[in-house]
C-alpha cells in the first residue's frame with residue numbers, strides 16, 4: 476500500500492510540474508497522529524504528506540467579476556436569459572430582471588452560453604429539438620466546527636466506511652469541510668439537496684476512521700451541488716469525463732460546458748480564442764495577463780495589520796479579509812472605520828459587520844442570502860446559517876437597502892427555508908428579525 480500511494484504521489488507532483496514549493500513525503504505514525512489528533516492512537520502505521528490548493532469558489536467568482544468590470548464588462552445578477560434568437564449576423568437574448576420583472580434585450584455579434592448544469596435548458600431556448608448534452612452528478616459536503624474534528628492545518632484523505640471511495644477532510648475558512656459524494660442525479664437542477672443517506676455516508680466515514688461520535692446535531696452546515704458532466708457513455712457518473720467542451724450551439728452562439736473549477740482559465744481561454752478566430756480579431760484571450768487578488772501579500776498584510784490594530788480588529792478577521800477580498804480588504808476596513816462596524820457579523824466568526832455594508836455597496840449583494848451564502852459563507856460555517864442570536868446580518872442589510880419590517884422578515888424566512896431545504900435539516904434557533 477505504501478508503494479502504491481508513493482508512486483501515485485510522485486505522479487501527482489509530476490502532473491503539477493513540481494511547481495508546488497514542496498514535494499510529497501512519507502510520515503511516521505506519530506507525525507501523522509500529531510497532524511490529526513482525532514485519529515485513534517496506534518491504529519495507523521504512517522501517512523503521506525502532499526501539497527494541493529484550496530479556494531472559496533464564491534470568492535473566486537466575485538474576484539473574476541470585479542476584474543472583468545475593471546476592464547469593461549457589464550455584469551448583472553438575478554437576470555436569467557429567458558429567450559434567444561440568432562442568425563449568422565448576430566444574436567439577441569431576452570433577459571428578465573427577476574426581482575422587478577422588467578424585461579430587456581441584449582444584442583451581440585456573438586454569445587457564449589456558459590451555463591454549467593443549466594446549459595441544456597438555455598440552449599433549448601434556441602434549439603428545443605436538440606438532445607441533452609449533459610448528465611448531472613450530485614456531490615454533497617458537510618461542515619463541522621474545528622472543535623468537533625480536531626486537526627492541524629493539514630487536510631486528510633480518508634476512505635469511506637465501505638472503503639470504496641476517498642473523502643477529503645479539509646480545514647476550510649473557520650470550519651472543517653468533508654466531502655464529497657458522486658451520485659447520478661435526475662431531480663430538479665435548481666434545488667439539489669443533502670438527503671439522509673448522504674449525511675449518514677459522510678458521518679459513518681468520519682466515525683469509522685476517527686475516534687469521534689459525530690451525528691446530525693454535530694453538523695454546522697451542509698450543501699449539495701451538481702457537476703455538469705458532458706455525456707459520453709452509459710455508466711456511473713463517476714466515470715464520466717471531467718474535461719470541458721467548446722461547441723457550436725446555433726449560428727453566432729457557442730457553448731462551453733464540463734470542465735472543473737481548477738480549469739476555469741483554460742476554459743475561458745478556449746472559448747474566447749474560438750470567438751476571436753471566428754471574428755478575425757487581432758488577438759485572443761488575455762487571461763494569462765490578468766492577476767486576481769493581490770500582487771504583494773506582505774505589503775497588504777502590513778497595511779491592514781496597522782489599521783486593524785488601531786481599530787481593535789483581531790488577526791483572524793484580518794486574515795479572513797485578505798483571503799476574501801485581496802487588495803479590496805483595505806476598502807472593507809475603510810467602511811469599518813467610517814461606520815464603526817468593527818465587530819463580528821455573527822459572534823464567533825471572523826467576518827466583520829462592515830462586510831454587510833461593503834458587499835451591498837460594492838459586490839451587488841441585494842438579498843440577505845447573497846450576503847450569507849455567496850459573499851461570506853456563514854450559511855455553511857455557522858450552525859444557525861447567520862440568523863442566530865447576536866447576528867447583525869438582517870439588520871445591517873435592511874438599513875443598507877432600505878428594507879422595512881415586512882421585507883426584512885421575508886428575507887430572513889426565505890434564507891432560512893433555502894438553507895433548511897439544502898441541508899435537509901432544520902436550523903436550531905428561531906430566526907431573529
Ligand SMILES: Cc1cc2nc3c(=O)[nH]c(=O)nc-3n(C[C@H](O)[C@H](O)[C@H](O)COP(=O)(O)OP(=O)(O)OC[C@H]3O[C@@H](n4cnc5c(N)ncnc54)[C@H](O)[C@@H]3O)c2cc1C
Pocket residue numbers: 554555556557589590591592593597613614615655656699700701702703731732733734735736737738
Ligand atoms: C460536489 C462538487 C465538487 C466539486 N469539486 C471540484 C473540485 O474539487 N475541483 C474542481 O476543479 N472542480 C470541482 N467541481 C466542479 C466545479 O464546481 C464545476 O465544474 C464548475 O463550478 C462549473 O462552472 P461553470 O461556470 O461551468 O458552471 P456554474 O458555476 O454552474 O455557472 C453557471 C451559471 O449559469 C447561470 N445560469 C443558469 N441559468 C441561466 C440563465 N437562464 N440565464 C443566465 N444565467 C444562467 C447560473 O446562475 C450560474 O451562475 C465540483 C463540483 C461539485 C458539484
